[in-house]
Amino acid sequence: MNDNLLHFYQWYAHFLQSLDIPQKYVSLISISTMILLFVIFLWGFTKICSILLRKLRDKIRKTQKYQFLELLLSGKFINTLVLFVPLTLFERIAALIWTQQSVYNVIANMVAIVKTLLIVILIQIFLKTLVRYLKTKPSFQDKPMDSFSQITFIFVVFCAIASTYINITNQSLGTFFTALGAVSAVLLLLFKDTILGVVSSIQVSTNNMVKIGDWITFNRYGADGTVTEINLTTVKIQNFDNTITTVPTYSLVSDAFQNWRGMTESGARRIKRSFKVRFSSVRLLSDEELEKFMKVDLLKNFIAQRIEEIHEYNQSHQYNREILVNGRNLTNLGLFRQYIENYIHQHEMIRQDLTCMVRHLESDQFGIPIEVYCFTSDNRWVNYEKIQADIFDHIYAVSSYFELTLYEY
Known part of the structure; x- marks a missing residue:
């Protein structure tokens, strides 16, 4: 692909020179043309993908077999996925336009960062869609799927940061963990609630302390109602007066509360x-x-x-x-x-x-x-x-x- 773009770029530059255009304007016009073609390609490619996506989604919806795939296509997953094509094309064009290695390295690193960010976004969309799909299944409706999704996403973000650090600095993974240890005190302070939430979510789900739909009484926070959501940092409780009380997830482990599930399950x-x-x-x-x-x-x-x-x-x-x-x-x-x-x-x-x-x-x-x-x-x-x-x-x-x-x- 690089050779084809290079041949096209060289042919277009010779064509401009044959029109007796001054040499100082040839590079400017060539670069502008390549950028314009890139924008037109991006617009056309996005439109084509949007049309194909719409037809595929309608076909899946008619079959009523692949509910998860339908949910995935209804979101921004495909729109985000197709951005890898113009990003790759932009990287190839940049190699032709900016011939200096130092300039190209900066652009390549920026493209790599954007690609990593897109991968993180794709995984986030996938996890959210998976949670939405699983919540439609009776066996998963009372499970804290949001907590599992958020814990997985945190791990993905950590891997993305580590990968970006290694690619930009050309350092080893050990160096990354050394740098991470140096700022660990600051990270612990900034992400205290998140870390406590991760540990508490694992304990709550492992010990089956609270499930979505449970009636709990939490006197410390004035909560008395049904658990509607459990995520990494908060638990939402809909009280019987239809107000919503939000309590920290780690309070389910550190504080005493009353769960009426046993009464509900016993039927008495x-x-x-x-x-x-x-x-x-x-x-x-x-x-x-x-x-x-x-x-x-x-x-x-x-x-x-x-x-x-x-x-x-x-x-x-x-x-x-x-x-x-x-x-x-x-x-x-x-x-x-x-x-x-x-x-x-x-x-x-x-x-x-x-x-x-x-x-x-x-x-x-x-x-x-x-x-x-x-x-x-x-x-x-x-x-x-x-x-x-x-x-x-x-x-x-x-x-x-x-x-x-x-x-x-």
């Missing part, structure tokens, strides 16, 4: 809520009062069994049953707790294979805390709140039947 969500009963409303129940509670379907079997056990115990110890304090007795609070426990055990929206109980908490000046602890079979927020509200509505409503007073300030 915990109810852990308590109410308080006044001390003065708790009392022992007489046999006559127990007859009333025997009519409650959820308690009749329990009461019958307990009455038999208590009667045998009291008879064996010969307690005076005219006074309720003597021996063993049932209390209205005890029956109330058993009623609630039986109620949630027969509730169709409560998971019976998980922990399900009603318990006392430590008493305080406000009364006796009774806690309901169980798991709903529907973990969707709205449905969960409805189930929980229905259960406690019922509890508050029946408390008066047991002649218990719930605390309110």
Whole structure:
């Protein structure tokens, strides 16, 4: 190619001389003509490639088979790739125009730098397209593909810088690392967040700490919502009020946060809520009062069994049953707790294979805390709140039947 350009350049110079054009203008006109032809070629080549690219993309789109290739052609990948042809041609023309070796070396180095930059841009476009394509696949939608892409791109940029340094200075790779070590303190200071992000991204993905789509609560940053993006330096969280909180990626490793993925994957969500009963409303129940509670379907079997056990115990110890304090007795609070426990055990929206109980908490000046602890079979927020509200509505409503007073300030 160089020989053909040289022959054309020499022929054109002789042609200008044959037209009796002064020698001092021959070089100027020759160079200007070569530049003009180069611009025309670049314009025409770009147009032809654009037309061919459009036809190829339309053909691929009709087949609907090569989605990744379609995405790649829809971007700037081909437009960037075709720039290698005019760059190579420009380098050949420069060798004819600037015959001085020192000048040509400068131009050649500049062309090499531009080519390296184009390679980096091509890889970046390819990685972005690959991430877009993988995000359409269900198996990759929850993976931090942006972090992997950015880590790969950083490695590519590092290789490009090393290659450019070696080509321009004609030094070895060892010399490059020596120079890099000399400025390492400055680089660490400038790229501290990036370096921390690289390490954290690897840890987060390796340990499967957070995935896109996870619901996390990050109290330090006031974040409570769904993870929408994980990249090298930041994690985007869409809160439930539709605001966006951005937190550093390395904070997922260095700080404590709550990931609700386990709850989501289990299909169950915990109810852990308590109410308080006044001390003065708790009392022992007489046999006559127990007859009333025997009519409650959820308690009749329990009461019958307990009455038999208590009667045998009291008879064996010969307690005076005219006074309720003597021996063993049932209390209205005890029956109330058993009623609630039986109620949630027969509730169709409560998971019976998980922990399900009603318990006392430590008493305080406000009364006796009774806690309901169980798991709903529907973990969707709205449905969960409805189930929980229905259960406690019922509890508050029946408390008066047991002649218990719930605390309110």
